[in-house]
Amino acid sequence: MLGGQKSGKSGLAARRAEASGRPVVVVAPAVVRDEEFAARVERHRADRPAHWRTLETFDLAAAVADAGAGTFVLVDALDTWLAETLESSGVFVGDDVPDPARRVRAEDGVVAALRAFTGAVAALDVDVLVIAGQPGLGVHAGGPGARLYVDVHGRAVQSLSAAADEALLVVGGRVVRLEPDVPPGVSASGTSPSSGPVAAPPAGDLATPADAATPEGSSSLGGFAPPGEPTIAVRPETGQSAAGASVDPPLREHGDTQVPAGMVDLAVNVQPGPPSWLADRLAAAVRDLAAYPDDRAARAAAAARHGRPAEECLVVDGAAEAFWLLARVLRPRLAACVHPSFTEPEAALRAAGLPGVRVLRDAEQGWRLDPSSVPEAADLVVLGRPDNPTGVLDPAETVAALVRPGRIVVVDEAFAEFLDDADGVAGRRDLPGVLAVRSLTKLWGLAGLRVGYVVGPPDLVGRLAAERRPWSVNSLALTAIEALTSPVAEDERRARATAVAGLRAELIAGLRAVGGLEVWDAHANFVLVRSGRPGLRDRLLEHGLAARRADTFPGLDDRAVRVAVRDRATNQRLIAALRTIEERGSA
Known part of the structure; x- marks a missing residue:
């Protein structure tokens, strides 16, 4: 979360932390050198809820480990951490840089520390939000040391942004969502309509699509949703159409687009046409x-x-x-x-x-x-x-x-x-x-x-x-x-619902007889099925059956599919295909 001084970013970040429902740990990397700054730090501490925990440390990676799994870590703020890290390397903001080699070592040390930090985040079930200034938007830096600070700050922010689920700019208490750079012809989900998945950038500079779904159980940097789940975007009114590029593509994908020609449709949960x-x-x-x-x-x-x-x-x-x-x-x-x-x-x-x-x-x-x-x-x-x-x-x-x-x-x-x-x-x-x-x-x-x-x-x-x-x-x-x-339509509605319920009960019973599957009771014209192995929809396609992808639903992955309740013969064909799939997988 980027923003200038007094932009409102700390208040917005605090509200996100509280809304997460997780225990909040504030990492405060600051050295108090004067009374005014001491009073400022104390005001920040007093504004935090009493049940929040504060860690005053410059070791961001260790702070994440100390916070522990299941927490929301709020780093407030990157700027103080960066200034102190540079000064501990002998580089002082605003002064001349006496030794170019020292500058390189200082900058490389910052990047290495941030990589250790993001690695610690990725290793745990933890949500992290980093508050950072954006000095490049202000007055041009005066001396070599100050210019170095702006340069290193920019590199640090880009490194964190590449690892984050989302990057936000706060101006006057309002939030603007910063979109990742997407090459021409590539969708925001990272795929090309003609060439399939795009190759990943080099390690350390990974630019993950801001809203791409992450696997169950993974961590998120910058989000305030449950583990592994990116937040809903915070985005200004832009005048774009509602269906424009501002929406995460997987969220707009539905079953009607998932039935290849010649396949039996189990993806669309609509009954046969009107009476x-x-x-x-x-x-x-x-x-x-x-x-x-x-x-x-x-x-x-x-x-x-x-x-x-x-x-x-x-x-x-x-x-x-x-x-x-x-x-x-x-x-x-x-x-x-x-x-x-x-x-x-x-x-x-x-x-x-x-x-x-x-x-x-x-x-x-x-x-x-x-x-x-x-x-x-x-x-x-x-x-x-x-x-x-x-x-x-x-x-x-x-x-x-x-x-x-x-x-x-x-x-x-x-x-x-x-x-x-x-x-x-x-x-x-x-x-x-x-x-x-x-x-x-x-x-x-x-x-x-x-x-x-x-x-x-x-x-x-x-x-x-x-x-x-x-x-x-x-x-x-x-x-x-x-x-x-x-x-007058109620009797027919009830008859149609009763017919679906009977077929659904038969389908669920048949699916539960197949070893290796998880099947849940349902109250509509579809059933959620999960295998112990990924790629279940692709394996069903090999049997001529097009099920609804489940990995576009937050909280599910490609081990699961949603299957529509069809006629008895089609349901039996589905059960037989899943039995073959699971038996092959266990062989």
């Missing part, structure tokens, strides 16, 4: 396309389905539009995205330039969310129910436990249509600040039509409605929403 009666009704509505869309009947029907008045409902151009609208309108101070889960909410928050943190579900707990794992500072929380891709269904009490004054809880209920009781959290008017996002595309086979709606408190729904473009939902989608949320 004939709905297709007929849509065909009839084509005759009225000369009129502008009027969403009043659709809003009233969707709201009444959950016992709400129309002003508590907003129809949307598919659930995904809702998440981008929420990010743009609500603009939280700190968002918490529960993962593994649908990645569009985080992508939307990143594109809007909003700070946030990832909260990871625990596979050992059946992926159930522990409400206490969400930072108290989060004023926006996003979770799925049922969750995609884990399939877990958190109790409504879990959502209720997240409710706080001043906090908005967004529940992605895109797969609630597959539940016995599809009312879901959308029907809970007693939960203040809770917005439920619904989709009608999955169970009814309408992904191409984009049909969804949001329900919640009228003040929040009104804010969303006031900021959206006019006529954003087309007439055919409105016809479908009105038809599918009416009471």
